[in-house]
Amino acid sequence: MxxxxxxxxxxxxxxxxxxxxxxxxxxxxxxxxxxxxxxxxEWRVLFHLGAFGEMTAxxxxxxxxxxxTKISRAVQKLVEKRFxxxxxxxxxxxxxxxxxxPAGIAAYRDLREIAENYDRTLEAKxxxxxxxxxxxxxxxxxxxx
Amino acid sequence: MxxxxxxxxxxxxxxxxxxxxxxxxxxxxxxxxxxxxxxxxEWRVLFHLGAFGEMTAxxxxxxxxxxxTKISRAVQKLVEKRFxxxxxxxxxxxxxxxxxxPAGIAAYRDLREIAENYDRTLEAKxxxxxxxxxxxxxxxxxxxx
DNA sequence: TGGTAATAGTTGTTTTTGTAACTAACAAGG
DNA sequence: CCTTGTTAGTTACAAAAACAACTATTACCA
Numbered sequence: 001m002x003x004x005x006x007x008x009x010x011x012x013x014x015x016x017x018x019x020x021x022x023x024x025x026x027x028x029x030x031x032x033x034x035x036x037x038x039x040x041x042e043w044r045v046l047f048h049l050g051a052f053g054e055m056t057a058x059x060x061x062x063x064x065x066x067x068x069t070k071i072s073r074a075v076q077k078l079v080e081k082r083f084x085x086x087x088x089x090x091x092x093x094x095x096x097x098x099x100x101x102p103a104g105i106a107a108y109r110d111l112r113e114i115a116e117n118y119d120r121t122l123e124a125k126x127x128x129x130x131x132x133x134x135x136x137x138x139x140x141x142x143x144x145x
Numbered sequence: 146m147x148x149x150x151x152x153x154x155x156x157x158x159x160x161x162x163x164x165x166x167x168x169x170x171x172x173x174x175x176x177x178x179x180x181x182x183x184x185x186x187e188w189r190v191l192f193h194l195g196a197f198g199e200m201t202a203x204x205x206x207x208x209x210x211x212x213x214t215k216i217s218r219a220v221q222k223l224v225e226k227r228f229x230x231x232x233x234x235x236x237x238x239x240x241x242x243x244x245x246x247p248a249g250i251a252a253y254r255d256l257r258e259i260a261e262n263y264d265r266t267l268e269a270k271x272x273x274x275x276x277x278x279x280x281x282x283x284x285x286x287x288x289x290x
Numbered sequence: 291t292g293g294t295a296a297t298a299g300t301t302g303t304t305t306t307t308g309t310a311a312c313t314a315a316c317a318a319g320g
Numbered sequence: 321c322c323t324t325g326t327t328a329g330t331t332a333c334a335a336a337a338a339c340a341a342c343t344a345t346t347a348c349c350a
Contacts, residue, residue: 007257009196011280013267014169015189019210019287021162028159039306044160051154058328065164070307072330094315094328112152122158125285133275134282135156140270142164184336203298215337217300239298239345 017141028118036107037081041066041074043111046083049100050108056095065144083107162286173263181226181252186211186219188256191228194245195253201240210289228252 009015025040032038038046048060057071075098078084083104089095100108123131154160170185177183183191193205202216220243223229228249234240245253268276 007196007261009192010284011264012260013264013280013283014166014173015192016280016283016287017162017166017169020283021159021166022210023287023289024159024162041306047154047160051152056328061328065167067308068329069309069331072328073306076330092316092328096329115157116152119156119158122286126282130278130282133278135158135161137271137275137279138158138161138165139155141267142161142168144168186337201298206298212338213299214301214339217298218336221300237298237346241299 013141024122028115031114032111036111039074039077041070042077045071045074045078045098046100046104046108046111047115049084049098050105050112054097054099056089056097058095060098078104158286169267173260176259177256181256183226184219184222186215187222190216190219190223190243191245191249191253191256192260194229194243195250195257199242199244201234201242203240205243223249 029040032043044064044066045060048064049055052063057068057075060066060071061068075084075086079086081103082101085099085101086096087099089097126134174185177188189209189211190205193209194200197208202213202220205211205216206213220229220231224231226248227246230244230246231241232244234242271279
């Protein structure tokens, strides 16, 4: 302890957020890794396409704040796994439209159900009102700026 | 959108936690990186030693849930930077006692103050009661198991 | 004791990530 | 049109992380 040190690392919000994020990701991470050999970014891309439908890589970049090189590599892997197809856009031939294949949809549905169940086990630690407030606060903290 | 898909990725707690954790770490990360050339794990080790005093590597592993190889390499870097010294324990010669040097203490104090200020800017987004609840919830979510 | 298991910490190798530089396509002003 | 700038996405190389195997020391217990 460095003299009268009233700083508590366990109260520092970025630290608490990181610990909570890592711990809460752990169980789910094992599942998509073992079952589908996916990394975190691949899972995120899959879920964006599942939840929002056809998207371009850059719209995922914007929405999820993931760097475009990570997206690029994740898409490659998902294409190799036959979970995603890409098609060059007619309007703007720089863009590629990404879509889930039937296999991708199946994987998404499977993981989505697991995610929903897992989310419920996390929610069960708190009251409904607390969870609602937590989501509001996390969204605010996650905003750019 | 895949049929009547009521799953909202933006409500999935591990996702929200990750977004908030990454965003909230960003600003502070730049500071310890640019000012002291530290990585995240080095910063964490420094703060553990600053806040809790003399510790062994494995006690940091236990407390922070960081893998021992990451700790090992972070300690090496901190020793190279002359921020930390290590001394083999008399009781158990497998263990090394880690301590901050005066330079390490100075860096810790500097970063601690920046951390405190930064934390206050995050807190300012909410009421005091909300922040208190947030901390309780994050601690609960960050617990092992 | 002595042999097996467990713990503290390190090192080597393979994956992933970060950063920068690149190609290709479009946009917009002169 | 044509030069300059911007956007979409990829690739190459360097940095960091994950994972497994290793040494050294201590603990357990038959």
